[in-house]
Amino acid sequence: xxxxxxxxxxxxxxxxxxxxxxxxxxxxxxxxxxxxxxxxxxxxxxxxxxxxxxxxxxxxxxxxxxxxxxxxxxxxxxxxxxxxxxxxxxxxxxxxxxxxxxxxxxxxxxxxxxxxxxxxxxxxxxxxxxxxxxxxxxxxxxxxxxxxxxxxxxxxxxxxxxxxxxxxxxxxxxxxxxxxxxxxxxxxxxxxxxxxxxxxxxxxxxxxxxxxxxxxxxxxxxxxxxxxxxxxxxxxxxxxxxxxxxxxxxxxxxxxxxxxxxxxxxxxxxxxxx
Numbered sequence: 305x306x307x308x309x310x311x312x313x314x315x316x317x318x319x320x321x322x323x324x325x326x327x328x329x330x331x332x333x334x335x336x337x338x339x340x341x342x343x344x345x346x347x348x349x350x351x352x353x354x355x356x357x358x359x360x361x362x363x364x365x366x367x368x369x370x371x372x373x374x375x376x377x378x379x380x381x382x383x384x385x386x387x388x389x390x391x392x393x394x395x396x397x398x399x400x401x402x403x404x405x406x407x408x409x410x411x412x413x414x415x416x417x418x419x420x421x422x423x424x425x426x427x428x429x430x431x432x433x434x435x436x437x438x439x440x441x442x443x444x445x446x447x448x449x450x451x452x453x454x455x456x457x458x459x460x461x462x463x464x465x466x467x468x469x470x471x472x473x474x475x476x477x478x479x480x481x482x483x484x485x486x487x488x489x490x491x492x493x494x495x496x497x498x499x500x501x502x503x504x505x506x507x508x509x510x511x512x513x514x515x516x517x518x519x520x521x522x523x524x525x526x527x528x529x530x531x532x533x534x535x536x537x538x539x540x541x542x543x544x545x546x547x548x549x550x551x552x553x554x555x556x557x558x559x560x561x562x563x564x565x566x567x568x569x570x571x572x573x574x575x576x577x578x
Contacts, residue, residue: 370536
């Protein structure tokens with residue numbers, strides 16, 4: 305088994321799943337006038353109001369894993385409710401690998417090594433324990449504010465705590481041992497960062513920048529994810545271009561019968577060695 309290729313998808317799963325998600329602490333206290341103003345800003349942000357049916361474009365993927373660097377050109381395709389595809393094309397022409405997130409599983413296809421891994425979210429203990437699912441992962445890539453289960457936007461806005469830090473409005477809440485915070489620009493209302501810090505000391509930060517108009521609304525063309533507090537700190541960035549929205553065609557990559565499948569147990573074991 306080529307451990308190096310498997311670790312790429314595991315690191316992405318770790319990064320995306322630890323960050324994603326949102327919960328609320330309900331309280332019956334009335335919001336102060338300043339908090340009401342901040343809640344209104346969050347409610348009107350593109351992250352809360354804009355939902356794209358699909359996104360596609362080119363991207364430049366860069367990663368730093370425990371001090372080791374990796375960089376490649378690639379493609380990004382997202383179909384709401386169906387999947388996220390990240391194609392890795394080192395020379396910008398031929399796809400050598402593909403990472404796919406679907407509602408029930410994540411897959412990594414390594415075309416050069418003729419191998420693939422299929423990992424159901426339900427088979428990964430830390431995903432089960434934290435309630436992470438595909439919707440949360442999709443929301444990260446689409447710069448959306450995610451609300452779990454039956455939580456309404458009104459319940460979230462009423463339960464969050466708000467602070468003003470210079471040009472930013474920060475909405476903070478705690479759930480299941482994790483302190484989350486979302487930072488929004490006051491002038492643009494753009495969601496520019498999300499942060500989740502677990503009581504264990506693990507902290508995941510996502511920063512959005514380089515906002516450009518996409519079908520009349522701002523969308524970040526750069527996203528940086530950082531994971532701290534683990535044995536091998538990770539930084540992962542996507543710099544996208546030629547982004548398009550709309551009803552894009554989307555289908556999972558076909559896997560040849562000649563490819564070797566890596567068992568889920570091996571993937572989970574690798575995850576524990578990060």
